[in-house]
Amino acid sequence: MKSLPRGARALAISFVGLALVLAAVSGPAQAQEAEVSESVRNYVNEALQGDGDHSFNDYLWMMVAGFLVFFMQAGFAMVEAGFTRAKNAVNILMKNFMDFSAGSLLFWAVGFGLMYGTSKGGWIGTSNFFLSDAVAGGTINNWSYAEWFFQAVFAATAATIVSGAMAERTNFRAYLIYSVFITAFIYPIQGHWTWQGDGFLTQLGFHDFAGSTVVHSVGGWAALVGAIILGPRIGKFGSDGRARVIPGHNIVLAALGVFILWLGWFGFNPGSTLGADVSFARIAVTTNLAAAAGGVGAMFFAWMKVKKPDIGLTLNGVLSGLVAITAGCAVVSPGSAVIIGLVAGVLCVLFVEWVEKVFRVDDPVGAFTVHGVNGVWGTLAVGLFAQNPYAAGSTSEGLFFGGGLSQLMPQVYGVLVVAAWTIITSGLVFGGLRLAGILRVTAEEEREGLDMGEHGSSAYHNEERAF
Numbered sequence: 185m186k187s188l189p190r191g192a193r194a195l196a197i198s199f200v201g202l203a204l205v206l207a208a209v210s211g212p213a214q215a216q217e218a219e220v221s222e223s224v225r226n227y228v229n230e231a232l233q234g235d236g237d238h239s240f241n242d243y244l245w246m247m248v249a250g251f252l253v254f255f256m257q258a259g260f261a262m263v264e265a266g267f268t269r270a271k272n273a274v275n276i277l278m279k280n281f282m283d284f285s286a287g288s289l290l291f292w293a294v295g296f297g298l299m300y301g302t303s304k305g306g307w308i309g310t311s312n313f314f315l316s317d318a319v320a321g322g323t324i325n326n327w328s329y330a331e332w333f334f335q336a337v338f339a340a341t342a343a344t345i346v347s348g349a350m351a352e353r354t355n356f357r358a359y360l361i362y363s364v365f366i367t368a369f370i371y372p373i374q375g376h377w378t379w380q381g382d383g384f385l386t387q388l389g390f391h392d393f394a395g396s397t398v399v400h401s402v403g404g405w406a407a408l409v410g411a412i413i414l415g416p417r418i419g420k421f422g423s424d425g426r427a428r429v430i431p432g433h434n435i436v437l438a439a440l441g442v443f444i445l446w447l448g449w450f451g452f453n454p455g456s457t458l459g460a461d462v463s464f465a466r467i468a469v470t471t472n473l474a475a476a477a478g479g480v481g482a483m484f485f486a487w488m489k490v491k492k493p494d495i496g497l498t499l500n501g502v503l504s505g506l507v508a509i510t511a512g513c514a515v516v517s518p519g520s521a522v523i524i525g526l527v528a529g530v531l532c533v534l535f536v537e538w539v540e541k542v543f544r545v546d547d548p549v550g551a552f553t554v555h556g557v558n559g560v561w562g563t564l565a566v567g568l569f570a571q572n573p574y575a576a577g578s579t580s581e582g583l584f585f586g587g588g589l590s591q592l593m594p595q596v597y598g599v600l601v602v603a604a605w606t607i608i609t610s611g612l613v614f615g616g617l618r619l620a621g622i623l624r625v626t627a628e629e630e631r632e633g634l635d636m637g638e639h640g641s642s643a644y645h646n647e648e649r650a651f
Contacts (some may be wrong), residue, residue, distance in 0.1 A: 203500035225471035239459035246330045247345025253337040256448030262441025264348040267549040272352045273643035279347040287340040287367040299372035306384035342371045345403025348549035349411045353630050356638045358617045365613045374602050391579045392454035396511030396562035404556020405606040413614040416546030427540045440493025442499045449506045453513045470513045474525030478505020481529025501529035503554045508562035515575035524565045528558045567592030
């Protein structure tokens with residue numbers, strides 16, 4: 185070292201000192217890093233194990249299924265916009281956005297507690313408003329959040345169904361009001377009867393796995409009542425009483441919407457296992473087969489009636505098959521699912537015509553037929569087609585498989601109770617809005633289009649708004 189020049193000697197001493205410092209701190213730093221890594225590993229392992237009652241896979245499947253059901257909002261928006269006229273497209277989109285936006289807030293504040301809170305006699309929930317039970321004693325119940333999200337997207341679906349039947353002539357303020365009532369009260373209270381566990385319909389043996397009645401027929405019955413009280417669109421029925429066809433403006437949008445809904449239904453039905461249950465593979469198969477059969481059944485039946493394979497009826501046939509299988513998707517065989525879907529497709533064609541021509545109800549998108557009629561059919565089908573080993577432990581076998589009326593009668597009773605509840609409550613809401621003079625837009629606004637009259641904007645530039 186002494187042989188080195190003074191400057192080099194000083195530099196060497198500095199490097200040696202730095203090395204000594206690094207050696208002194210490297211041991212503790214590595215130990216600290218190892219401690220942090222171990223902490224991270226422990227945290228990840230704990231998360232992957234779940235909360236004791238539910239595994240990480242349960243959480244993952246519930247959330248992914250919920251995301252798929254949320255995407256159904258886009259499907260409904262496309263179907264409704266495509267089946268209606270261009271001058272009302274913005275109004276349709278606004279309604280679908282507000283269904284989920286306002287619906288989420290209301291279901292968080294009120295609806296979830298009424299539906300899943302502590303049961304009062306099997307009729308109504310009385311706790312967990314604002315998700316207050318999710319944090320108790322300083323401990324977070326994460327499953328409450330997963331469950332809330334999955335159920336919130338279902339509630340928004342029930343509300344969205346109504347908008348299609350009342351499209352092109354409903355005041356936007358009135359729409360917001362009745363959407364509040366459906367999401368916060370009408371839907372969750374009857375949902376408590378079936379899905380809370382202590383609900384009185386559950387105790388009677390009523391079975392609706394994913395919501396043919398709880399979600400779809402509720403939306404369908406409310407849509408029918410709303411369309412009747414609101415009245416038909418201007419020009420829908422001529423002076424001779426005959427119905428006039430008012431074509432939608434974009435069948436491509438409608439078809440895209442149906443594909444989106446078909447995809448979303450793989451969250452709707454399989455997700456209703458409420459956890460990573462291997463049965464969701466079978467449920468996905470029955471769901472898909474019923475949808476396909478519904479489309480095929482509607483196409484061929486319409487082809488026989490009108491001599492052409494009608495695209496609009498085929499699209500609604502697919503949706504009808506999906507609605508019909510929703511109640512029984514977990515308790516019927518694949519073969520039975522095909523039969524249920526085929527019948528749903530035929531019912532779709534028949535009732536679209538009857539609702540319009542016989543009952544003189546203007547339902548622009550066929551919401552009552554798809555969701556109301558086939559929600560009822562699908563619920564009753566459980567009592568006909570439930571079959572072991574699929575139904576073992578969850579329902580009695582259906583009438584066609586030796587079970588007699590043991591499952592069919594609870595299904596009939598459940599359908600009637602929920603229909604009565606929905607018709608009465610929605611009738612009060614829509615009737616009140618009509619008496620208040622805010623349910624329907626003016627004739628001038630309707631002719632011009634709700635996009636400009638209600639929102640001051642248009643979905644398409646340079647469009648002929650009279651179209």
